[in-house]
Amino acid sequence: MRPRDISEYLGQSHLLGEGKLLRRLIETDRLTSLIFWGPPGSGKTTLAKIIANATKAHFIFFSAIMNGIKEIREVVKEAEDTLRYHGKRTILFVDEIHRFSKSQQDAFLPYVERGTFTMIGATTENPSFEVIAPLLSRCKVLVLNSLTTEDVIQILTNALTDRERGLGELELTATDEALEFMAEQAGGDARVALNTLETAARVAHGGEINLETAREAVQKKPLLYDKGGEEHYNVISAFIKSMRGSDPDAALYWLARMLEAGEDPIFILRRMVIFASEDVGNADPRGLQMAISALQAFQLVGMPEGRIILGQAVSYLATAPKSNASYMGIDDALAEVRKSGALPVPMHIRNAPTSLMKKMGYGKGYRYSHDFERGYSGQSYLPDQLAGKRFYEPKESGYEKSIKERMEWIKGEREKTPRKPE
Template sequence: MNEPLAERLRPKSLEDYLSQSHLIGEKGVLTQQIKQGLIPSMIFWGPPGTGKTTLANIIATETQRPFYALSAINSGVKDVRDVIEKAKQSGGLFTTKNPILFIDEIHRFSKSQQDSLLQAVEKGWVTLIGATTENPSFEVISALLSRCQVYILNAFDKDNLETLLKRAITKDEYISKKKIKLKETDALLHLSGGDARKLLNIFELIVNSFESDKIVITNDIVLQKVQNNTVRYDKTGEQHYDIISAFIKSIRGSDPNAAVYWLARMVEGGEDVKFIARRMLISASEDIGNANPTALVIANNTFQAVSAIGYPESRIILSQCATYLACSPKSNASYKAIKNAQQLVKETGDLSVPLSIRNAPTKLMKELDYGKNYQYAHDYENNFVEHEFLPNEIKNTKLYEPGNNSRENAHRDFLKQRWTNKYDY
């Protein structure tokens, strides 16, 4: 019994596949495509253990297509070209059922490796299915991304995970022979972090640690059996998300000591430097914003620098940026402003642009009063004149409230001096 439990229980059909109902449920976006056999090239984006590889295999089986798989970790351009050539010979040029090429961890492919896929995808020699745990907008080249649909896979919820455990107990060839009482599941579910593969591997480890076939599983037993396995940093699993969360929250909480500690945990664990730098770039805007606009500049320069340098020297640049961000004044005013604006758009729909601020490049548009009564701010004292820029239905709506810090207090004073009759600053 060398095959892991997660592999033995891997679903072979849509009926056995758990979770992701938004994709393969009764009204899922992929359901009809699979039934009709019309599969576009796509990228599955989601945390580890959410069924990306399994779903790709099932799609190939359900649509009766040849299936080729590569891992971006150990495949190069030559491997990609060899597989594409095999795919073409297997009938990709002469049938609507062109082969499926599955690439695991596609975000690890270099630009040249991704470029080597373009023609095959564009010509329809293969249907590409890529799997990634990272945001494809950052990690997949735009030319390839534009040729693919992106589908998000969510972490398994409690019901899905408990169903998996019950399947293991009742259906697995080996575990079903034991008398297992699953008394408590909280510890198992917590340690899995929504990762189905990790859950089953932990469960198998616990079951195999018992000498007797009569097994009672409690939270205390789970923690006792696996505590030594959760200390190390796992850059593809739960700790990957927990530690980056601790890192960003330490920066947000203005604690450079904690921030640099969690940074060290990631550096020692071999975390991708661009992943760390990208999160700091987001934090510089979300958590610091206009309280210190320079933070965004430094974070952006950090991202560019570590992308060019790599380890080990990048750790110094990352540390400089992390401590700078932690020591910066904080404001989420800009973040809240765009959230408020998006919510307003959802509630009010596509409101018309006021005529006075519409563009009027043609005579007809001018005759329709496009741009009429627009007041050019630079023609007035202090380069300002009070004007209505919002649709009439939401006029005088304040979406940006400056934070309470020296820079944004200056913003508040600026706005208060100008918008005396419109906004309450």
């Protein structure tokens, strides 16, 4: 059922619609080297073959899994001979280009520059991370989207009725509910949808694929989630930002996505511990206790019961008041240290373990805070060059509001007290 020309191709209207970039490149036969970046089953290979047919170019399929440097040399010779003896350009389709090593990708460069062939790379991974910069700069990156449910339903309908390449000779029918269910479960992947339809056709009773048959054919589909790839970072980013945005429903959804896809729960819990300090902070100091307790409790009980512990901790952190003041404070302090260097410790707060140090003035004038009302002496503890500098700026959120009020009182008391010790 692979489409043979643009008229049969479904989806990617942002690239192939009337007047759109890729359609113009094909129609004017001015194709340049491209990289198709899109999820599985979105039509990358099909689109490359359609382009080759439309431009009357010689098409070579090259797989990053099966081929290496030796095969690249053979492809170059084939492309040169095709142009020399037949006057035809070559389109080299490099499937899963992200799986090539840096040296293998380097091997393509001179031939792409020279125009020996037009390269079309296909990848499910972000090319910014997976394709070397010199090659990336010589290619136009086109993003392919997952197929819509409507697109997939049309693909399934075509397959059911096509007598030449599809299942038309079986004269099966499918209910709207069955088609919609199979399309939704495919997750925008045409291959998954067609495989499901084929299975459903084998188990269908009475010449009809109904919802029950579709459910039986689907069983359980794996979620799109590569622990080492971009989707891993996309989902964990959505999870953290949902908690930061105080949306427990979204946070629980992304948590469920990760758990269902097989993400390591300890990785999730470690990110939650960081989040509790970075984003909740002193607005609710119990947030860090909750995150650490969840980590320890999960290590005690494991899965599947551990999902309950994760759910409790996530919903708590998502709904807790937020402040990044302590996070910003340490970063500002580190920036100051890098800028001003190792400023001398004020004499009144230096340690004086020997009599010589005491004679030199180490510790002289130090005020013991507990000897003063409310445990505050009013003394300054920063180097003289940084007197009055503020790194921690508490916010009005949660418990930090109380901290801010106390710091305002401390500021007032300090202004009454001489900065230098007597």
